[in-house]
Amino acid sequence: xxxxxxxxxxxxxxxxxxxxxVADAGQRYGFGQPATPAEVRGWNIDVNGLTGAGLPxxxxxxxxGQKIFETKCSACxxxxxxxxxxxxxxAGGQGTLTASRPLxxxxxxxxxxxxxxxxxxxxxxFPAPQSLTNDQVYAVVAYVLSxxxxxxxxxxxxxxxxxxxxxxxxDNFLASTWGHDTRPDLHTVACMKHCTSGPVEVISxxxxxxVTPPETEVGDAGSMVELQATPEHAKxxxxxxxxxxxxxxxxxxxxxxxxxxAQKPTQPGFASAPMGVMLxxxxxxxxxxxxxxxxxxxxxxxxxxxxxxxxxxxxxxxxEWIAAGAKMK
Numbered sequence: 001x002x003x004x005x006x007x008x009x010x011x012x013x014x015x016x017x018x019x020x021x022v023a024d025a026g027q028r029y030g031f032g033q034p035a036t037p038a039e040v041r042g043w044n045i046d047v048n049g050l051t052g053a054g055l056p057x058x059x060x061x062x063x064x065g066q067k068i069f070e071t072k073c074s075a076c077x078x079x080x081x082x083x084x085x086x087x088x089x090x091a092g093g094q095g096t097l098t099a100s101r102p103l104x105x106x107x108x109x110x111x112x113x114x115x116x117x118x119x120x121x122x123x124x125x126f127p128a129p130q131s132l133t134n135d136q137v138y139a140v141v142a143y144v145l146s147x148x149x150x151x152x153x154x155x156x157x158x159x160x161x162x163x164x165x166x167x168x169x170x171d172n173f174l175a176s177t178w179g180h181d182t183r184p185d186l187h188t189v190a191c192m193k194h195c196t197s198g199p200v201e202v203i204s205x206x207x208x209x210x211v212t213p214p215e216t217e218v219g220d221a222g223s224m225v226e227l228q229a230t231p232e233h234a235k236x237x238x239x240x241x242x243x244x245x246x247x248x249x250x251x252x253x254x255x256x257x258x259x260x261x262a263q264k265p266t267q268p269g270f271a272s273a274p275m276g277v278m279l280x281x282x283x284x285x286x287x288x289x290x291x292x293x294x295x296x297x298x299x300x301x302x303x304x305x306x307x308x309x310x311x312x313x314x315x316x317x318x319x320e321w322i323a324a325g326a327k328m329k
Contacts, residue, residue, distance in 0.1 A: 045122060049112030052163025059158035060139025062146040068136050069143050072125045075269020076305070081105070081147040085307045091147040094168065107148025111173045113165035117141050126304060127260075127274035138162070244321040246282065246328045252318060253279050256303055256310040257296070282328050289326035292318060 047054040070079060078084045081091030093103030102108070110116060121137045123129045132140070142157045150165060151157070157165075259267040262280035277291060278284045285292070295302040296310065297319040303310055321327075 045118070047114045047118035049115040049118075052114040052159060055114055055117060055159035055162060056134045057159065058134035058138050059156055060135050060137070060142055061156040062139075062142045062151070062153050064136075065139035065141070065143030065146075068132070068140050071269065071271070072132070073140065073269070075267060076126065081144060086305050087307070090144050094148075097169070097172075105148070106144055107150060107168065109169050110167055111170050113141075113145065113150075113167055114163055116144065117162060127270070244317055244324065246286075246321065249318055249321045250282060250285060252310070252314045253285050253292070256308040256314065257292075259308065260304075286326050286328050289322050293322045297322065 045054070069077075074084070076084055076087040077090050078087075081089060083089035088105075089103060090106050093105040093108030095108070096102045097104070097108060106116060117137055120140055121130065121132065121134070124140075125131070138157050141162065142151060142155055145151045145157075145165065146153055146155060148168075150167065155161075258280045259265060260270050261273045261277050263273070263278055265271070265273060277288055279288060279292070297315050300306075300315065
């Protein structure tokens with residue numbers, strides 16, 4: 001009897017939920033409007049890698065792309081796509097994918113040429129994505145492909161010619177089908193035998209591989225100066241938010257951020273401060289405290305690629321200053 005009542009209650013509850021869903025489906029809230037075709041086109045910018053469908057009209061040459069690349073891209077990716085600092089390389093690496101430390105670049109790894117256009121147009125250059133015209137994107141793509149000897153130095157690309165480019169590593173990507181998935185890694189069975197026994201030993205880490213900077217990397221960008229503790233930070237746990245001085249924060253911001261975020265940036269490739277955010281004066285630092293907190297303290301997305309080696313201790317100091325009211329004292 002109890003089970004019958006429970007089953008009936010569940011059935012009624014399901015019916016009520018379903019009825020509410022039907023009612024909500026037809027309900028209108030009286031705000032918003034249907035997207036126009038022009039508005040949809042603004043978002044629908046994806047490109048099909050296999051066919052090139054979605055590539056827009058336009059064209060660009062290798063020579064034109066080199067000029068754009070030098071001013072918009074080389075600060076992070078190097079003049080010849082070799083990568084600057086810890087930013088990714090775009091050229092080279094052919095024949096290394098089976099090595100112990102493969103170099104994955106556009107030339108060695110990228111499967112479809114049209115998706116290179118999609119990515120560059122959608123996300124690059126990093127400080128100002130979607131700021132390039134279609135002609136400029138075609139030109140940059142042509143230059144990057146030329147750096148990898150995929151197209152000749154006098155090439156000019158448009159939608160048709162870019163879709164016809166076959167990338168060197170294309171055939172090493174296995175296509176999946178609904179009837180039969182040919183990817184071998186999806187059909188393996190764990191043996192669970194002859195597993196390694198004994199304690200786990202860490203044989204390397206990102207610091208020893210020079211991927212992540214150690215905490216002692218402070219001072220000028222790229223230097224290896226030991227962190228100097230101020231009296232209020234000399235003892236663990238004594239760094240109360242009210243003890244951080246603005247002079248400490250200003251020194252960190254000028255060393256780690258102002259190379260790009262200044263009225264006249266000194267970082268190569270930046271003609272103006274990214275997104276108009278300037279941090280080269282005390283007033284500008286204080287006014288941008290919220291943005292600094294979001295980008296450098298909370299998300300740690302800045303500095304870009306941590307190219308200036310901002311340490312966790314420095315982020316903590318900046319965060320404490322902001323939490324205390326971001327005062328210029």
